[in-house]
Amino acid sequence: MNLWKLPNISIAPDIIIPGTWITNTLLCTWISIIILLVVFYFGIRRQDLVPSGLQNAIEWVVEFLQNLIEGVAGKEKGKKFFPLVATFFIFILFCNLLDIIPGIDTIGTIDVTSKSVGAVHGPLLWGAASNQLIPWLRPATTDLNLTLAMALVSVVATQIVSFSMLGFKDQISKYLNFKAIKEKGGMGFVDFLVGILEIISEFGRLISFSFRLFGNVFAGSVLLAVFAYLLPVVADIVFIPFELFVAVIQAFVFAFLTLLFMQVGTTSHSHSDENVHEAVHEYEENAATAH
Template sequence: MNLWRLPNITIAPEVIIPGTWITNTLLCTWISIICLFVVLYFGTRRQDLIPTGLQNALEWLVEFLQNLVEGVAGKEKGKKFFPLVATFFIFILFCNLLDIIPGVDTIGLIHPEKAGTVVTGPFLFGQASNQIVPLLRPATTDLNLTLAMALVSVVVTQILGFSMLGFKDQISKYLNFKAIKEKGGMGFVDLLVGLLEIISELGRLISFSFRLFGNVFAGSVLLAVFAYLLPVVADIIFIPFELFVAVIQAFVFAFLTLLFMQVGTTSHSHHDEGEHEVHHEYEGSAVTTH
């Protein structure tokens, strides 16, 4: 008889209350949101002129994100980009940090229909211990959530592009029929580039969602397995590493969103004008030299 068995790893979130739609990742999402509200409430309720403690940490975080956004997009665009970028970073960070709490991914219920025997209640040991359905699983290990955030990122980028550049300039990035009229046969190259831009927008949904999901899910599985094998070693080695990964993955998702919003709100005609100006300046300097 085995003392315990390694947990059964499943990619899809599992329902923790039979007959409902409440999954372990959804429950963890709610907990992340509650923790976020609690931290923000206690960190902003006093608003001292000389901040200390939690207020000081939150102000430092907001200032860091604001400087990052304005450094990439400038002050004018930064005001529009900052709310979404900051929200993504803080929310993803809180979701990722729950993964290092003891019991997440390891403590749950054994459903009789999965175990094949009549066993109920929370168990860590026994023949059916590998059939545990975790009560809590990090929200960002649910592909539904990461895909939804990626969709929000892409859609908001397009909305900002249309609102800041106008319909004609924004749509010309993808369907540049004007280039065919101006450049003739070479204009088909610009049209092809625009079609590739459409494909890249769709590919961004996949890369955004799977990058965050894959990294967090792999770390979550690693912690869960080593929590069964070598609990002390897992605490010493892998938890600090997971803290680093949690911050990095939140930063990468938010920063890539910022970069894509900056590129998505930059007109291609500005690049063309800049190239023409450089070309004319080069021709002028060449004539002067000769």
């Protein structure tokens, strides 16, 4: 008989309080929010002129994100994009980092509905019952509901900002460009089809945003769980630093892609055409002067 079995892998989160809608990923989401509130409360409550410790770390992260956002979008747009982009990065990072804390995915209750579970003695599970654990805590970003909700917020917020900055007419022309058909004829129909593809890409962005974050974090969580059973010490030495790297990268990718889409979404097509014409005109003037 095997001493233990590999952990049971479930894509859907488990309900930890029977008769309610509270799942292990939802509980972990609440814990992530509470930790964030506590960290920022103790980090910014004093606001010393010469920061140190936690305040210094928070100011460094905020300054890094601010410089990054303003470097891509400029100061004016950067001020508008900063709250959402920075919130995405910090929240996703904290959710991802919980995956490496001991007890996550490993402490919970036994699935008593399983036929393979008999009498259990002691705090450890052995034999047939070893893979029937329902963990109390599971990283929030391993729940597709959360990643899809954040992707929806990202796409909708991008559209709201784009409509507010460009105006309804200019923004809607990116997707329904009837003017191009009227002015360019057959060639304008190509521009119209490009606009339809832009609408499809908005829905595709929801899928890519949500599944990219969910897939990477969920795969890492499964990897840690499996190797913790196979090679406990090796898993801690090799895969935990790797998971730290993945946690930061995935938070950065989600936030940075949101920033890029917001920047592209608030750039007018007509302004781009004007900039091209101005650049061509300037080049012709410089060439004529040289001759």
